[in-house]
Amino acid sequence: MxxxxxxxxIAVVAFIVADPGGxxxxxxxxxxxxxxxxxxxxxxxxxxxxxxxxxxxxxxSDVGDEIHVHGxxxxxxxxPGGTISFDFPATIDGQxxxxxxxxxxxxxxxxxxx
Ligand SMILES: [Cu+2]
Numbered sequence: 694m695x696x697x698x699x700x701x702x703i704a705v706v707a708f709i710v711a712d713p714g715g716x717x718x719x720x721x722x723x724x725x726x727x728x729x730x731x732x733x734x735x736x737x738x739x740x741x742x743x744x745x746x747x748x749x750x751x752x753x754s755d756v757g758d759e760i761h762v763h764g765x766x767x768x769x770x771x772x773p774g775g776t777i778s779f780d781f782p783a784t785i786d787g788q789x790x791x792x793x794x795x796x797x798x799x800x801x802x803x804x805x806x807x
């Protein structure tokens with residue numbers, strides 16, 4: 694757990710060092726989604742990224758489930774009370790559901806603009 698967090702921190706620092714603002718117009722801030730009682734706090738979170746940028750978000754959930762990013766078809770398990778992070782290139786434009794897979798509960802709406 695601590696090691697994973699440290700690895701993520703190092704990866705983030707490495708990314709910043711490797712890319713000192715050169716393509717910052719294409720990247721987006723990390724969106725943090727909090728799931729409470731198996732629902733997204735504040736409603737379904739919009740995440741908008743330009744194609745060619747990176748999709749970055751983290752999910753902290755009070756229930757264990759699998760986070761599924763439709764379209765890109767990425768899956769990651771989150772433990773009860775745990776946090777997971779996604780960081781991937783926005784290669785496909787369109788609108789995609791991000792949900793708690795076993796509950797079919799949408800938590801975020803990903804929009805990648807062409
Ligand atoms: Cu799904």
